[in-house]
Amino acid sequence: MVSLKSNPAGLLLQDVFAALSAKIRQISADTIEYAFSAWLYPASRSQQMPVLPLNPAVNNYSHVAQIAFLLEIDSEHNSDLLPTLIDGLQRTASRSPMIVGVGPAAFYNDAIALFGLALGARHTGGQTKKDIAKWMRSFVPNSVGTLPPWKQSLMAAALFVLEDDTVIAVDHVHALEMELALYSRGIDCFSPTSSDRIYQAVCNGAIREGGDIALTAARLQSINYLTNHLPTISINMPTIPQIVQVLSNLTPAFRRWVWEDSAKTKTSVPQKWDVQNEYHVQSLLYFILAPLFPDLEDEFYLETTGQLNPRADIGLPSVNLIIEVKYLRQGKSFQKILEEIASDAALYFKKESVYKDKYNQMLVFLWDDSNRTHEHGKFKIGACSLNNISDVVVMARPGVINRNPANLKATKKGMI
Known part of the structure; x- marks a missing residue:
């Protein structure tokens, strides 16, 4: 049963939440990392809405992914970006994942951008979605091996969003925070797991490593889900703080x-x-x-x-x-x-x-x-x-x- 209890290092869940929130406030609003974080953890938008960088380019896959996140966050106020998104996705789908004499292209294992492109393709639908799905299927299964587990989960989620049933290897045991955060945002492609294990993963991860901003957002959204969508009281051994919380x-x-x-x-x-x-x-x-x-x-x-x-x-x-x-x-x-x-x-x-x-x-x-x-x-x-x-x-x-x-x-x- 998850509660606001102490973890092995003596931190309370609200302490972890405060520390992670302070970290996410430091990132620039015109980066793709912030755009992804604002989509994954909506509460961060109360601090600052994500914005596009100056002069975004349709031939820059990262800018196209940022546009996709902005449309997912607020499609009504960003509707004028839809033609740019479609153009950018079509251009991206024609790019080769391998560059002769160089190796993999920049987007080859850029999990955040690829997930954003998948969301954008889902938003547009039609042939654009099919083209992006075919394009990702051609290289994503081979690009995940060296990635951290949470990025592997993002890659798997990208294919799921595109309704592609290609199976890729994911270390789910070490991607609990990201997978719960994605689940809370409607990306239901991972098997449910123990909420207590996720709680420990959130706390221990925040203690032991700085972590990417995207992972910080996943931890914040996981805490948000754990504290707002699960029972507040243990049926077996209720405590006075739990009774106070219920009342x-x-x-x-x-x-x-x-x-x-x-x-x-x-x-x-x-x-x-x-x-x-x-x-x-x-x-x-x-x-x-x-x-x-x-x-x-x-x-x-x-x-x-x-x-x-x-x-x-x-x-x-x-x-x-x-x-x-x-x-x-x-x-x-x-x-x-x-x-x-x-x-x-x-x-x-x-x-x-x-x-x-x-x-x-x-x-x-x-x-x-x-x-x-x-x-x-x-x-x-x-x-x-x-x-x-x-x-x-x-x-x-x-x-x-x-x-x-x-x-x-x-x-x-x-x-x-």
Whole structure:
């Protein structure tokens, strides 16, 4: 299970990501390496869009490949480049891969450029695509042997894009990052592999070698895929950071929250699943966590303190964690919520508590029904400074819960 964990060298995945991002920002935007990187790792475009070099030439295969990448990135705004691309591809397809008395031509094993030309041929289609496929088939199987594994994968991907079934030798074991990055961009020609192996490859590669910019982009895109397209929690051994990550990602899940103005079927009535109080939020968290934690306790009492009999909201003994739910309404201050949390923590985690081995940390989950998002940061800092508070998750009321005055009146009646 991939998570933001430490690798053998002690780095965290986010540390590797930051270091690689800094490296890719240093490359010039008018190079083919940057054009390829901007296609493979789209997030890099927020820094700078790739551009063509001054006076690009249709008889320069590298410039033609750059044009292809630009059209793949944004075909609408670069549509005026299409005639130049077609002309350049046709010229390139007529070139010999071997130069008499010299040896292989410059493009013979230029994996990045050849992959770009393949994308361009796919974009144009028709006879141009067939010509480029025939041209590459004539030399690519013989040109990959001395290349690094990630470039071998690019060459294989180029033939795949052209729908050519020619088989070439690729060291897949050492090309995991590039192959996952290509897969994430729709080039599905490689067998799936272990995400943990890719994670280790990304981290270890970034530690041991500088690497080509194209490989840097592949590592960034691999990290992006691993952190955004795979489960965020281990079913076998969940951790508190994973629980925090799951609860922090609840807002997108509310896209399918039921909030109907009219019935969806003839046999039903409109439903609005309003979250009106702390008990509703507890039920939501119970629904999410109970399948993952068979030992979950809810609404359970801890030892008494004088006349006080403290009751916790949710307990997860397997990770020694109490989850305390708070509900912030209009008119109630964050200061008041902090006071409640401090009081709860003091009661739950007494020095000589009989529960000290069962529960020793508390996660605060605050549902902000007032949507005072500008105060969330300060609140989190304050709550995390309290004893035994491991983390804080604040969730503003999702936009889907768009109450009208009647709903608001009902909400006030349900105050706790």
